[in-house]
Amino acid sequence: MNASMHAENAATDIAAHLHPFTNLATHPQVGPLVIQRGDGIFVEDDQGRRYLEAMSGLWCASLGFSNQRLAKAGSDALYGLPYYHTFNGRSNPAAIALAEKLLSMAPVPMSKVFFANSGSEANDSAVKLVWYYHNAIGKPGKKKIIARRNAYHGVTVAASSLSGLVPNHRDFDLPIDRILHVDCPHHFRYAEAGESEEDFATRLAGALEQRILDEGPETVGAFIAEPVMGAGGVLVPPATYFDKVQKVLAKYEVLLIADEVICGFGRTGEMFGSTTFGLKPDILTAAKALSSGYVPISAVMVNEKVHAAVAANSGKIGTFGHGFTYSGHPVACAIALETLKVYEDENIVAHVQSLAPQFQQGLQSHASRKYVGEVRGVGLIGAIELYADPAKRTPFDPAQKAGARLAELALAQGLIVRAMGDSVAFCPPLIITAEQIDDMFARFGRAMAVFEETFA
Ligand SMILES: Cc1ncc(COP(=O)(O)O)c(C=O)c1O
Numbered sequence: 001m002n003a004s005m006h007a008e009n010a011a012t013d014i015a016a017h018l019h020p021f022t023n024l025a026t027h028p029q030v031g032p033l034v035i036q037r038g039d040g041i042f043v044e045d046d047q048g049r050r051y052l053e054a055m056s057g058l059w060c061a062s063l064g065f066s067n068q069r070l071a072k073a074g075s076d077a078l079y080g081l082p083y084y085h086t087f088n089g090r091s092n093p094a095a096i097a098l099a100e101k102l103l104s105m106a107p108v109p110m111s112k113v114f115f116a117n118s119g120s121e122a123n124d125s126a127v128k129l130v131w132y133y134h135n136a137i138g139k140p141g142k143k144k145i146i147a148r149r150n151a152y153h154g155v156t157v158a159a160s161s162l163s164g165l166v167p168n169h170r171d172f173d174l175p176i177d178r179i180l181h182v183d184c185p186h187h188f189r190y191a192e193a194g195e196s197e198e199d200f201a202t203r204l205a206g207a208l209e210q211r212i213l214d215e216g217p218e219t220v221g222a223f224i225a226e227p228v229m230g231a232g233g234v235l236v237p238p239a240t241y242f243d244k245v246q247k248v249l250a251k252y253e254v255l256l257i258a259d260e261v262i263c264g265f266g267r268t269g270e271m272f273g274s275t276t277f278g279l280k281p282d283i284l285t286a287a288k289a290l291s292s293g294y295v296p297i298s299a300v301m302v303n304e305k306v307h308a309a310v311a312a313n314s315g316k317i318g319t320f321g322h323g324f325t326y327s328g329h330p331v332a333c334a335i336a337l338e339t340l341k342v343y344e345d346e347n348i349v350a351h352v353q354s355l356a357p358q359f360q361q362g363l364q365s366h367a368s369r370k371y372v373g374e375v376r377g378v379g380l381i382g383a384i385e386l387y388a389d390p391a392k393r394t395p396f397d398p399a400q401k402a403g404a405r406l407a408e409l410a411l412a413q414g415l416i417v418r419a420m421g422d423s424v425a426f427c428p429p430l431i432i433t434a435e436q437i438d439d440m441f442a443r444f445g446r447a448m449a450v451f452e453e454t455f456a
Contacts, residue, residue, distance in 0.1 A: 150186070162175075
C-alpha cells in the first residue's frame, strides 16, 4: 500500500511540480522524496521510512517537527485573526509583540523591525533600505553593496545577486550591477601555505579596503555577511576576520548588514551569530528559526541611525513605499512569538552550549578518515569536506559528485544531511539530545564506511 501511494505521489509530483534547486532534467527519472510527517528530530516519508533530520529541513526547524506549542499558537491565531495587514499604520497585537520581543533580543541596539516572509525578501529589503538611506542622508552615490564569493543570501533578484554562487547567477542574467563580490574567508581552501588565520584575515581585510578604494568609497554603501556562511559550505570565519573587516567598513562609512538567516536564534551557541563573532550590524536580517520554519516569516532590524534617516525621508515623500501583503502576518507573528518564548522557556542557548562540544567532537571523530580534508563548525552547525587526497588538499573532480554520493549513502542509513559540493553539512534541530547526537554520527559513520569502500 505504501509503495503504491508513493508511486502515485511520485507520478503526480513529476507531472505537476517545478522543484527549486533541483536538476529539472533528471527529476523525472530520480523522482521525489515525499516527506509526509515528522516527530521530534525525525521525519517520515510516504513509504514509512524514518530519517533523522540532521539539517532541520533547510537549516530552520530548530524545534523539530512536532512542537505542540507552535501548532496551538498557529491554530489560536487562525481562529482569532487569520489575516490583517500592516500598511498605512495598521497593526495587530502579534506583530507588535514580536517586534518588541525581537528588539529586546537583538545582539546590538536596534530601533525598529520590518517584517517580510523569507530570508530573500529580508535581504532584498535590506538592499532597498541601504539605497533609500543613502539618498536620505544626501549621499546618493553610495549604492554599491559588497558581498562575498560563496555567500548565500537568497534568490530574489537582489538577494540572488548578493549570493556569490555561480549556478545561482548563470543564465538568470545576474548579478545586477552595484553588487560586488570579494574573497571568501575560507582559510583551509584559500590561505597561502603557512598563512595563519590571523594573517589570512589581515590579507582579506586589506583586499576589501583596496576594493573600496578602487571603486571609490563614495560609491560603496554596505557590506553584507553571514556570520557563518551556510550554503557556501558552513564556513566559520577565521580568527580576527570580522574585527578587521569592521575597521575597514567604519573607515569608509560603509554599513554592515548581518545576514542571520541561518545563525540567528541559538545556532552558533549564542542567540545571534553576531554575538559569537563580534559583528555590530546596522541592519540585521533573520528568518528560518524565527518561526522554527513552521510558517514563512522574516525580519529586518535596523538601528536608529538608519531608521531616523529612513523615517525622515518617508516624511518628505509621504510614505515609505515598501512592504508586503503579508508583512507582520498575524498567524506567522503569533507562531514566531511563541517560538521565541519556547527558546527562552527551554533555555535553548544553554542547551546548544552544553551539547556543542559533543557535536563538534562527533564531527572531528571523522577528521582522519580517508577522504576527509577539513572538519569545521561552531555550536550546532558544522560540515565535513571531502577531498580526493586530503594530505595534498586535492579536491575530487566535481563530476564525481562525491558529496552528493555520501549524502545518498547517509539517506540509506536513515540520515538526512546536505551536500554542498563536497562539503556535507549538519545543522540538526536545536532540541537534539546527547543520545541523538551519538545516533546521528553512528549513522553517518556507517554511510562513510560504505563510501570509503565503494567510492573513487
Ligand atoms: C544565510 C541565508 N540568507 C538568506 C537565505 C534565503 O532565505 P529564503 O530561502 O527564506 O528566501 C538563506 C536560505 O537558505 C540563507 O541561508
